[in-house]
Amino acid sequence: MEQILNEYCKQINPGLLLLSRPTGSGKTYTVLNFIYSNYEEFAAQNIKILFITNLKKKLPIDELKERFIADGKEDEFEKYVLFIDSNTDTVLKNLLTIDDEIPDQFKTEIYKKLKSHIEILQNRQLPKEVKDSWETEIRKIIEPKFRREHLSF
Structure with missing residues (x-):
């Protein structure tokens, strides 16, 4: 898989590469190694590396940051790595603050319903099942409804 990344991603205008391999085959680990080993070369050419996944847990951003820190390159991590949360996660993290x-x-x-759900989720004593249920309701129903309601503003 490393060979595929090196051959494909270092082409001129490589486009999109979809890695469809079985769970546990090392896709994420290999991609993180590739990113870390090549970010300087790509940055020098003003080329972006995008790692897109439907599950945040698939991208161990903390592990990548630790690699930069271990090599004394934390500033480069901050400069070259951008992690974008979903709409819902951004709302969950920031709504009460703003x-x-x-x-x-x-x-x-x-x-108001969205805000009250988020406030309730702040209770650390909430059972995990309840918290998961409320987060699911926010993710699938409340936040999308709020967004749709305000598209015309």
Whole structure:
């Protein structure tokens, strides 16, 4: 798989490479090694490496950061690595912090429901099953409904 990455990704305008291999075959580990071993070369050419996955747990961003730190390159990690959360994760992490800055016109019933769900999730004593259920409701129903409601603003 390393050979595939090296041959394909170092072409001129390589495009999209989909790695479809069985679970446990080392895809993520190999890709992280490739990114770490080649980021300087790509950065020098102003070429981006994008690692896209449908599950955040598939990208061990902390492991990658630790590799940079271990080699004294934490500044380079901050400069060259960008991790983008999903819409829902961004809302979960930031809504309560910026609530005062949100104009009243956006504070509809669905917003209030979203905010109250997030506030309840802050309770560290909530059983995992309850927390997972509330997060699922936010992810699948409440946050998308809030977004759709405000597309016309």
